[in-house]
Amino acid sequence: MNNYSNDNTARRYKAHVSILGTTQVHLRNPYIIAWWSAAFPGFGHMLLSKYVRGYALFIWEVGINLKAHINASMIHSFQGNIDMAKEVLDTRWLLMYIPVYLFGIWDSYRTTVDLNKVYILADREDHLYNTFAMGALEINYLDRRSPINSLFWSFLVPGLGQLLIHRILTAIFVIVATVIFFYYSHAQEAVLLLFLGKVKEATSVLNPEWLLFLPSHYGFSVFDSYMNTIENNKLFEKDLRRYLVMNYQSKRFQIQKGQKVE
Template sequence: MNNYSNDNSARRYKAHVSIVGTTQLHLRNPYIIAWWSAAFPGFGHLLLSKYLRGYALFIWEVAVNIKAHVNGAMIYSFQGNIDMAKEVLDTRWLLMYIPVYIFGIWDSYRTTVDMNKVYLLAERENHRFNSFALGALEINYLDKRNPMVAVMWSLLIPGLGQLYVHRILTALFIIIWLVVFYYCSHVQEAVVLLFLGQIKEATSVLKPEWLLFIPSHYGFAAYDCYINSIENNKLFEKELRNYLTENYQSERFRLLKGQKVE
């Protein structure tokens, strides 16, 4: 494959391959990105590879959610105990939580629309980009991955699917926070007690406020690695097609209304 570096000789690049992952532009549905931001602030930005913004919103969500007891109020609401839901909410933190939560949804939607426009311009420009990165710590290159294999690993342990498709930054972030959620929710202790048939003890040991973070974490990890597997496969095929066309296709080769003309 070609080994071109993104040296700012083009206005826009479709992708960049580095030792920590492959970052690329592709068309995304703004409503889906906004939905993930609503499910968990920061997830929408991580899907866009806007890591710093995504990390900031994610950490804010965890910290302020716990302080405001939002998850605790949700649990009481699910049980139909509205009075207790109102009682546990801490309005001092809640009033800070709401604006940032709405901002995350709005900003991820706006950014997706902008990045879709940039992708269309980059696709039209079709400038070369690096497809191979070799460093002292890692090697990364464009290759095809099986999306279902990525999902399978993510459902076992979130973050493994990202390692499979070589999204190192996202993988590390997901794995670290999975450990935090596991530890704080005591979910693994509850699973062991459940296997031992001690259902009441398993229920009592759980910390529901932390437990509610885990389903979103699993869902995001599976969706992120699935989508990126598909898009990386498309990028690999496009890059290989361009390389073969440039280096092996005859200059006299033409296609006219679906017919080859020599």
Template sequence: MNNYTNDNTARRYKAHVSVLGTSQIHLRNPYIIGWWSAAFPGFGHLLLSKYLRGYALFIWEVVVNIRAHVNLAMVYSFQGNIDMAKEVLDTRWLLMYIPVYLFGIWDSYRTTVDLNKIYLLANSEDHRFNTFSLGAVEMNYLDKRNPVISVMWSLFVPGLGQLYIHRILTALFVIFWVVVFFYYSHIQEAVSLLFLGKVQQANSVLNPEWLLFLPSHYGFATFDAYMNTIENNKLYKEEQKNYLKKNYQATGFRILKGQKVK
């Protein structure tokens, strides 16, 4: 049940509130979006709420990266063992990896530029959008959230910050994959051994090929939760302002050079 429905009677909408989350268009820096796609293909598209494309690129990155041993080669490179890095790389997979990796960066940059233009048009048209959605299994509504809390929960477990601000699709995806990365990297087992003082044993159980996925995953989850909390708060304040102006402000009310004019 919605107070307004985005029924496509208007040409453009700035936002849409559904039981699965709040999707909105706002101004973004295309270089930052492109950078996240470079850090991990798919992240740039997820920041833009382009979920299907983001999921496809993310899964491609994990599968082909593991098959080509890109992360393992990076670990050897960091250690200065260049010959070993060259030896572990599987060129059959690597040659497929590079074009898709570059496509993810280019497409997220291009899409951001297009969405910035669409936002400027949608902002000038200023059509009303739904702010409340009630379904059989979930509900969602615009309100203010604390960005610090979003960051805090994301640092505990990636995906919890997205649950806090009701980005359900991103939250489920991020939580699923952080479990996969934890399991195959053996990081929790290594942390347990580290607390017991067994440093060498902790190092030996770690799988660096899977471990290297985690820093980008944590960084993305934290950034996405923080950024979307800020933008949702802006959207909430703007919608409240427009509602109060429409329903409570006198029609002859004007503000001119800092003075109220009636």
């Protein structure tokens, strides 16, 4: 019988490896998670692997933001045109947007605090978890990967870093959103025109409402892939250490406590 299997006999687990990704709980800063929810609703929950909630808030943010013209209002306010910023806002949609936006920040903070408590208990129980998953479509396993590689690929195209560390659900969602944002913002057309020296045309072709989604989207992709690569490496090292102790370390092996030398 394989001793390294998640058989649902423990109250809590630190990790679970499936063909769709490696899900784990670890200590997180609640303020950082809440900040990502403030930067873009849904990102905080995706960092916690709360995918359904994160995707719902993400789609809500894009749809209601565009209907309320919040990004357009922000652009006018950046330019110092406060009157125009107020005028473009659609209050019918804005009043629905604000409560959900605040809920996303509060709920991600609360969930992070709860999951930190769960991790402390799970780490104390230290139950075995599976480290290898094979299915008809995918294979996933714990191993060491370079955080720098995750950064590099995420900088090129958001979502590729998640693919590298096998966060399949997040990777697919981020890549699809990236295509949509680039297409409707005309960012790539603007970059091409900029290379050709046509600065005015590059500026005029941009759709600023869609363009304003991209900075947060890029930042999240980079942070999520980098942070999860590091945490997956820690998980791999803990599992390898346990395996070596259980299979190769003598049962009589003991570490004697040293005495303090005056």
